Amino acid sequence: MSHGRGKRSDFGKDTGLQSRMLLTMFLLGLLYVVFIGVLIAVGAGAGIIVIVALVMLGGQLFASDKIALATLGAKEVSPAEAPELHGIIERLCVQANLPKPRVCVMDTSMPNAFAMGRSQKSATVCATSGILQLLEPAELEGVMAHELTHVINRDVMVMTLASFFATLAATIAQFALFFGGGYGNREEEEDIFIVIAVSVAVYAISFLLLRALSRYREFAADRGSAVLTGRPSALASALLKISGTMDRVPSQDLRKAETMSAFFILPARTKKSLMNIFADHPPLEQRLAALERLESQLQGAA
């Protein structure tokens, strides 16, 4: 998608981020190939693994968004019920050349927003009533553009596929622990031990890689939002506002929201983590710095 003569076509380009993302995905892929290789080598029933894998994958891709929306208590709203939100999303859809997603509102004071759905056609964007009250239209537009960029980039699909083998590894480790020990000859027990060890290792490493990937996709969505709206500072202001009120949130909402944390604009928990490698969102300061760079790029100063 290039439009040659526009001198602004470089705006928002970040080759470094893209190569880090590709590297992470490459490492994940490598890890999974080794994992499958070990499983087959010790003679685990390949047929069973494939069937379990396909069922799990299908379930995740087709049902997870509906389940999540239902658990979170998000309700679809009509244009008459939320004219401003619909207006913002409609304009952004024209701008991004995107079919309009379903628009949901979650009734909670916690200011947040997220996007779901495996494809552009089946996408849902959701905002909490808290964020609708908190933000100015331009800031809300920045947040919605961030969520729509998740839709455009098919982040739910990418993250589901990327995390799929990690989930599989965890399942296998559990199964092996429960049903593995006790009977069979010595050689079989050794095999089971190898399967458990490899599964645990695969799960641990892929967990870290997935978190890194998730952080890169957040940066990409921030950048996509800035490119879409042309107002990086409005999103920065929104992030500041949201993070400022995040701590005053009732704990019940936090726990409820925790499972969907990866697709929120800001994670539900904002306790400062000593180790950022475990976080699914980049630290706020880094996101603000990236948006600041985009703004100066836009203003022609960088």
Place this chain on the structure above:
Amino acid sequence: MGLRDILTGRHTVAGPAPDRLFAISTAYIALQSEHSIDPSGAAAIVFQALATSEFESTLREMEEVVRATGGDSGTTVSTQDDSFGYRWMVLHNPPATPSVEDLAVGINAVSGSIETAGYGDRLLCAVFAFVDAQKRPVYFIYNYKRGFWYPFVPVGSAKTNERSTERELQLKAQMGSELPIEPELERWFPLWGIPL
């Protein structure tokens, strides 16, 4: 969007589609003669106004160009920002001689200079205002990203945000051979509170 763009999360805003804006300058004849829908003498172009000094100076130059070219036909230009932060550049014909051709030329001059300045991806749409025989407003909206037109018929008061989908579908059937109409109905995005 290719696989690589999906994997890297790279996303750019598309520039305008091939230009089919001028389809309106012939289509309105059929509107007027066959369906008694008259041009109201106003049209607007809607775009994101970037808050940069370069963009602002582009806008100022552009407004002067439109004023200069519109001088012969008496077209006037005014700008305003809506509540969503989009800028409307509104062109008015003199009421005695509404001319859709002049308006289309004016709108095209604006979009042309925005594109030449390298901001084509900021264009949202163009709106042409009409009134039907019962003096109700009928709008035709041109989506720059898609290069398609679609009708928009708001009904009721400004507060209720209702549209007559029936009327719009009738207009689609009536004008389908004259105007390149957006085939996907879910992309007939409404524009509430059109200042025309």
